[in-house]
Amino acid sequence: MTIDLDSQMHWARWGDPARSHPVSDSMRELIEMFLGELTERPAVPQADVRLPEVGLSDEHLAALAGLVGEDHVHTDAEWRIARTRGKSTPDLLRMREGDGADAPDAVVRPASHEEVAAVVSWCADNQVALVPFGGGTSVVGGLAARRDGFDGVVALDLRLMNRLLEVDERSGMATLEAGLLGPEAEELLAEHGLMIGHYPQSFRYASIGGFAATRSSGQSSAGYGRFDSMVMRLRMATPQGDLVAGSSPANAAGPDLRELVMGSEGAFGVITEVTLKVKPIPQVKVYEGWRWESFAAGADAMRRLAQGKVLPTVLRLSDEAETSVNLARPDAVGGESTGGCLMVTGYEGTPAQVERARAAATELLEELGGENLGEEVGQSWAEGRFDGPYLRDALLDVGVLVETFETVAFWSRLDEVYAAVKSAVEGALAGQGTPPLVLCHISHVYETGASLYFTVAAKELEDGLGQWRQAKAAASQAMVDHGASITHHHAVGQDHKEWFAQEIGPVGVEVLRAVKQALDPAGVLNPGVLVP
Amino acid sequence: MTIDLDSQMHWARWGDPARSHPVSDSMRELIEMFLGELTERPAVPQADVRLPEVGLSDEHLAALAGLVGEDHVHTDAEWRIARTRGKSTPDLLRMREGDGADAPDAVVRPASHEEVAAVVSWCADNQVALVPFGGGTSVVGGLAARRDGFDGVVALDLRLMNRLLEVDERSGMATLEAGLLGPEAEELLAEHGLMIGHYPQSFRYASIGGFAATRSSGQSSAGYGRFDSMVMRLRMATPQGDLVAGSSPANAAGPDLRELVMGSEGAFGVITEVTLKVKPIPQVKVYEGWRWESFAAGADAMRRLAQGKVLPTVLRLSDEAETSVNLARPDAVGGESTGGCLMVTGYEGTPAQVERARAAATELLEELGGENLGEEVGQSWAEGRFDGPYLRDALLDVGVLVETFETVAFWSRLDEVYAAVKSAVEGALAGQGTPPLVLCHISHVYETGASLYFTVAAKELEDGLGQWRQAKAAASQAMVDHGASITHHHAVGQDHKEWFAQEIGPVGVEVLRAVKQALDPAGVLNPGVLVP
Known part of the structure; x- marks a missing residue:
């Protein structure tokens, strides 16, 4: 088994830059058609990143080293920069300009639940802020420490917590440590013929603990469910002691405390172990494309699939704009589009399961007017499914501000939310002289509603941060005003707090x-995140 | 539409005594074979029930009348007795002996969310305890007010809250007021061709708000899910103001506050409105029986169905003892048994859905060695599905102590929990000289585990309450010691608090x-219930 502890993302870009490509000539042409002439806007070199002085005293650092070992406390610039903030576009913009103001004083790497609990207690006793750091893929400001009022900030790097602790084959469950990244967890489970089936776009770099702490949802949610629906038990270290939530599949023993731990984003404690439903690795995986005349027609077909309980494993639908630029297939961006609205369906399981599910869904989709485009389009989506974020770096390099955000609403208001959010973000950017390209897809469906995932691109102004802040605020307010949630699967962080409070x-x-005060009376856990 | 506001259960028995029958000669013979000779043990007449003086002052009663109208505040004995405690066997034993010590001082019947909110605020301001009372079917001491420290106790009867507030057909949702009983809610929805599909044994008398407050689970949970899984939104009146939880099907906007409201048993606030997933009324309903050689073999088949995602709508399995007395079919108790272990499967939906589900499940059940017993046995279960509790009254009348309790565990520990709980309750009763009959069934299954529902019968001692307390404590401790939950769908109330705290x-x-303190700082909401 190979676990690469050094697997971490580039300090100012998504993932592994070796997987990234500069904007091609054809793509550049396409973008300039929409947004006007582009100009290069490179990032500063890492050596130019400005970091605050290490605020923790030598005594404090020695105490931390006493808890996790000297080799696991880092104060050098490279470690601190690598554990600064997440990967939202504002995060990238700040880093590209050399702004490392949110860097932790030290990166601390515990190797067990007990070491996590010791560091948590120590931070609470010493008024040192603690930011749990899993894969570092937050796009909502979930990893930016608020420094004021604290004697220092520690990034609690969970990547040494990388064990598969238990497999309960009979119950179809496995217990994993929080610091395992998506591919590492799948590799460990594959030795037992099992898998989780959770594939968010951040899959390659995000961690098991982070999935739980932020209520992640993956591209196969139609078939395998959201991450929170897979969680049977969690262990969380808090300044008041351990909380183990989840005794059984479901019960009537009071409020479900798992649902309070999930979505707590490090503000109530540090999730160290997660027990998940696991499944046999599917023998067959088939993806195919469907073409719909309109986004509304495709969305309605999704609703019918969900309410008729004939959901594929993967189900997503791009709107007209997203289809026209082929965003669902990163390798094909700028190439010829299928026209209309592209839906991708995927079926995974045993041959019999796939056949049964595919037949039922196909019958309904054909009845509703979908045009089957075959497997090639679906396969092309599947191959590029984790590569979207690389495109953003390439575009930022040529002065295009790109960001995504998402929401979820009940079916009866979905059209309204789509129109209102799109119009809000278009208005806010056009008002600044940078009319944007706004693309959208649905990638998570429920019997009662669905998600909307927007991608926005506009020419970056001198003050890209301020430019985006206005656009994001307009979109966020439109969500809440129209009865949608501020986030379907990105979480709250610092960026969504204002609208989360309204929601x-x-x-x-x-x-x-009250829960925060009870579990973290000193307020040292991820200060500024989640709790309004 | 007919809503019968007077539909309420007998003061000392389950439901409508007209539906009840005395123990038949053949059943008596069967029971005497196990438990020895029986002797009649009748309840006192209602007039002999001893009630505490009404503790609320005339000023207090006038203030309450000002909030809900004079006609909706009741202090007469009949109303007070009818809103005293729930329907556990200890509750019935107390009432049968004339012990009305837990009676509320007044029964207050609000007719709207606003009236509920006003009464909740008033109680908090006046140090008057408030017990939300829906259908009164609690079997865990969820409705017994703790009087000490309060200026009085009000039973907040929610039965005037009986409206269907909204139907959102597109989203497949409906919003119902909390006081609607199961059949009333289904009748209102049937006018739209819709249904909830939640059929616990208490269905005829339990309320929508109670289902949510206690995390109820119904006999069709395999197909339609637990009640909590159907809840999309809740409105709760608290002393601090309204909490509306649930903006969307699912989201990443922090902890899921719905899951904190559900299971709160009136201790955090009063649930007034519930928005539920609803479904089309099934066109076809088919139930059938299967015979298994052993409980273990049948349970394993259930596990395979759940993990293979080929679950029927209804799925239950009686152990050898329960099968031998035909408890799954109340009309057949004492008659000839199928032998082995009886499983009931049910399929509901469109003809195509039923055919598909039935074919898939049948294939697997046959492969695993089940013997199909045909539809007659299944139909017999379906007809008697809500009648079990009447049997208890008939048995209490002849001096047989009967009670049920339930738990849930992961599959890997289910056998162990079954054996441990059975042995604990047998030991505790045998040790008192009353060896019991212990029956068990599985009626709720999940991918990762299942429920166990026990029925226990023993000859009642002079102090039946004390006798049962010992048995219940032994069973409860066995659950927690073996990693099971203290309750799958009966909730915590007062009776499970000790083991809930361990769990x-x-x-x-x-x-x-902390949540209780934040929402109910005066501690007037259902004092003594849930929160250890």
């Missing part, structure tokens, strides 16, 4: 504050 | 206390 209301905010 | 641990308890 859950003042009594909801009071509940979260 | 969620001290940090879990702190979280619940």
Whole structure:
């Protein structure tokens, strides 16, 4: 078994830059057609990143080394930069300009639940802020430490927590440590013929603990469910002691505390172990494309699949704009489009399961007017499924501001939310003289509603951060005003807090504050994140 | 549409005594074979029930009348007795002996969310305890007010909250007021061709708000899910204001506050409105029986169905003892048994859905060695599905102590839990000189585990309450000691609190206390229930 502890993302870009390609001439042509002439806008070299002084005293650093070992406490620039913020476009813009102001004073790497618990206690006792750091893929400001009021900031790097602790084959469950990245977890489970089946776009770099802490949802959610629906038990270290949530598949023993741990984003404690439903590795995987006349027609077909309980494993639908630029197939961006709206369906399982599910879904999709485009288009989506974020770096390099955000609403309001959010973000950017390209897809469906995932591209102004802040605020307010959630699977972080508070209301905010106060009275856990 | 506001259960028995029958000669013979000679043990007449003085002052009663109208505040004995406690065997034993000590001072019947909110605020301001009362079917001491420290106790009867507020056909959802009983809700939805599909044994008398507050699970949970899985949104009146939880099917906007409202058993607030997933009324319903050589073999078949995702709508399995007395078919108790272990499968939906599901399940069940017993046995279960509790009254009348309790565990520990709980309750009763009959079935299955529902019958001692307390404590401790939950669908109430605290641990308890303190600082909401 190979676990690469050095697998980590580039300090100012997504993932492994070796997988990234500069914008091709044809793509550049396409973009310039929409946004006007582009100009290069390179990032500063890493050596130019400005870091705050290490604020932790030598005594503090020695104490931390006493808890996790000297080799696992890092204060050099490279480690600190690598554990600064997440990978939202604002995060990238700041880093590309050399702004390392949110860097932790030290990166601390515990290797067990007990070491995590010791560091958590120590931070609470010493008024040192602690930011749990899994894969570092947050796109909502979930990893930017608020420094004021603290004697220092520690990034708690969980990557040494990389064990498969238990496989319970009879119950179809496995217990994994929080620091395992998606591919590492799948590799460990594959030795038992099992898998999780959770494939968000961040899959290659995001961690098991992070999936739980942020309520992640993957591209196969139609078949395998959201990550939170797979979680049977969690162990969380808090300043008040351990919380183990989840005794059984489901029960009536009071509020479900798992659902309070999930989505807590490091503000209530540090998730160290997660027990998940696991499944046999599918013998067959088939993906295919479908063409719909309109986004509305395709969305309605998705609703019918969900409500008729004939969901494929993967189900996604691009709107007209996203289809026209082939965003669902990163390798084909700028190439010829299928026209209309592209739907991708995927079926995974035993041959019998795939045949049964595919037949039922195909019958309904054909009845509703979908045109089957065959497997080639579907396969092309599957091959590029984790590569979208690389495109963003390439575009930032040529002065195109690109960002994504997402929401979820009940079916009866989905059209309204789509129109309102699109119009809000278009208005906010056009108002700044940079009319954007706005693309959208649905990639998570439920019986009662679906997600909307937007990609926005505009020419970057001098103050790209301020430019985006306005656009994002307009989109966020439109979501909440039209009865949608501020986030389907990106979480709250710092960036969504204002609208999250509107969404859950003042009594909801009071509940979260009470839980935070009970578990983290010193307020050292991921300060500024989640709790309004 | 007919809603019968007077539909309420007999003060000392389950449901409508007209549906009840005395123990037949053949059943008596069967029971005496196991438990020895029986002797009649009748309940006192209602007039002999001893009630505490009404503790609320005239000013208090006038204030309450000002909030909900004079006609909706009741202090007469009949109303107070009818809203005293729930329907556990200990509750019935107390009432049968004339012990009305837990009666509320007044029964208050609000007719809207606003009236509920006003009464909740008033109780908090006046240090008056408030017990939300829906259908009154609690079997865990969820409705017994703790009087000490309060100026009085109000039973908040929610039965006037009986409206279907909204149907969202596109999203497949409906919003119902909390006081609607199961059949009333189904009747209102049937006008739209819709249904909920939640059929616990308490269906005829339990309320929508109660289903949510206690995380109920119904006999069709394999197909339609637990009640909590159907809930999309809830509105709850708390002393701090309204909490509306649920913006969307699912999201990543922090902890899921719906899951904190559900299972809160009136201790955090009063649930007034519930938005549920609803489905088209099934065109076809088929139930059939299967015979298995052993409980273990049948349970394993259930596991395979759940993990293979070929679950029927209804799936239950009686152990050898329960099969031998035909408990799954109340009309057949004492008659000839099928032998082995009886499984009931049910399929509901369109003809195509039923055919598909039935074919897939049948193939697997036959492969695993099940013997198909045909539809007659299944139909017999379906007809008697809500009648089990009447049998208990008839048995209490002849001095047989009967009670049920339930648990849930992961598959890998289910056999162990079954053996341990059975042995604990047998030991505790045999040790008192009353060796019991212990029957068990599985009626809720998940990919990762299943429920166990026990029925226990023993000759009642003079102190039946004390006798049962010992048995229940032994069974409860066995559940927690063997990694099972203290309750799958009966909830915590007062009766399970001790083991609930063990199950969620001290940090879990702190979280619940913090939420309670934040929402109900005066502690007037259902005092003594849920929160350890």
